[in-house]
Amino acid sequence: MIRVPEDLEVRVCAQCLSRHTGLRWEHPPGDAEDVESLLIEYALRALEDEMRVLQGARVDVRPLEVKGEPGGPGSRVQVAFLVEGEWEVEGERLRREYHLKVPVTFTLCHRCMKYRSGFYEAILQVRSFRGGLTESERKELEEFVTRSAESLLKRDPMAFISDVKHRDEGIDFYLGSTSAARKLARRLVDRFGGTVRESHELVGVDKDTGKRRYRTSISVRLPHLRPGDVIELEGAPYEVTGVGERCTLRRLTDGTRVRRDWEELAEARRLKPEPAIVVNTDPPQVVLERTGETLDCFDTGALDGLEIGRRVTVVVLDEGAVVLPEED
Numbered sequence: 273m274i275r276v277p278e279d280l281e282v283r284v285c286a287q288c289l290s291r292h293t294g295l296r297w298e299h300p301p302g303d304a305e306d307v308e309s310l311l312i313e314y315a316l317r318a319l320e321d322e323m324r325v326l327q328g329a330r331v332d333v334r335p336l337e338v339k340g341e342p343g344g345p346g347s348r349v350q351v352a353f354l355v356e357g358e359w360e361v362e363g364e365r366l367r368r369e370y371h372l373k374v375p376v377t378f379t380l381c382h383r384c385m386k387y388r389s390g391f392y393e394a395i396l397q398v399r400s401f402r403g404g405l406t407e408s409e410r411k412e413l414e415e416f417v418t419r420s421a422e423s424l425l426k427r428d429p430m431a432f433i434s435d436v437k438h439r440d441e442g443i444d445f446y447l448g449s450t451s452a453a454r455k456l457a458r459r460l461v462d463r464f465g466g467t468v469r470e471s472h473e474l475v476g477v478d479k480d481t482g483k484r485r486y487r488t489s490i491s492v493r494l495p496h497l498r499p500g501d502v503i504e505l506e507g508a509p510y511e512v513t514g515v516g517e518r519c520t521l522r523r524l525t526d527g528t529r530v531r532r533d534w535e536e537l538a539e540a541r542r543l544k545p546e547p548a549i550v551v552n553t554d555p556p557q558v559v560l561e562r563t564g565e566t567l568d569c570f571d572t573g574a575l576d577g578l579e580i581g582r583r584v585t586v587v588v589l590d591e592g593a594v595v596l597p598e599e600d
């Protein structure tokens with residue numbers, strides 16, 4: 273009642289569990305419970321595609337078990353099925369039971385083969401405007417890029433990181449795809465601010481196609497400023513309010529908003545907020561807790577409505593202190 277091709281076989285990537293469909297590698301469905309149920313599903317699909325059923329016959333295919341342990345490339349298991357068939361001919365009902373085994377062979381898909389061989393198409397260079405990264409910045413950046421690449425992997429199987437190299441000037445991530453490197457650069461800039469530059473280096477000529485082969489380097493330069501930081505720029509205090517390709521700042525003395533290129537801020541001095549006590553409101557004055565010094569304040573309106581004796585946060589410039597607005 274049924275016929276199954278003798279060479280019926282399921283090919284599965286031992287690393288990512290993709291299935292070879294004859295034309296290409298298909299990613300495993302995201303909702304697979306475990307390897308065993310995934311292999312059963314693959315084998316069932318292969319059977320449904322390849323099994324020929326006698327016209328008029330009804331068959332019921334039931335998976336029984338996976339025989340053998342899934343392993344590395346080269347290993348094999350079998351998925352056992354029970355097929356029950358029913359066929360009516362001249363008023364007589366025929367029933368048959370068939371035991372089938374669909375072999376599953378483990379191999380490596382193109383992507384995983386390239387990954388294992390250390391293949392990369394682009395280098396994402398993470399640098400800083402200051403010329404170096406601190407240990408904690410390195411840790412944070414490596415985690416951020418690794419996590420972002422993992423989320424890209426769901427849609428782009430080549431978005432793997434095949435190597436990470438820490439250099440004096442920053443971190444190099446070796447990526448399987450140029451488009452993934454570009455997306456990661458974009459995410460870095462959205463999160464930390466900075467600039468992106470792309471360059472291409474001729475690395476050879478493809479023997480088969482005669483086409484030139486290029487390697488892409490995407491260089492992200494990150495600023496050392498974060499939203500909330502207070503800096504001194506042309507003698508005035510500014511708060512960083514937004515990061516991106518350019519920096520958005522608010523002048524604390526009058527609330528003016530400006531945008532600047534990161535290059536212009538490379539030398540900007542970061543001011544350290546510190547506690548002080550209000551001792552006078554007209555003219556505004558505070559005593560710095562750290563030194564006990566009395567300082568005149570820029571008249572920013574931040575002291576309006578504050579009582580004498582109130583503890584505030586200030587930054588100190590040559591011309592006096594700036595009281596920072598209270599956090600909500």
Ligand SMILES: [Zn+2]
Nearest residue numbers: 285288381384
């Ligand atoms: Zn794979």
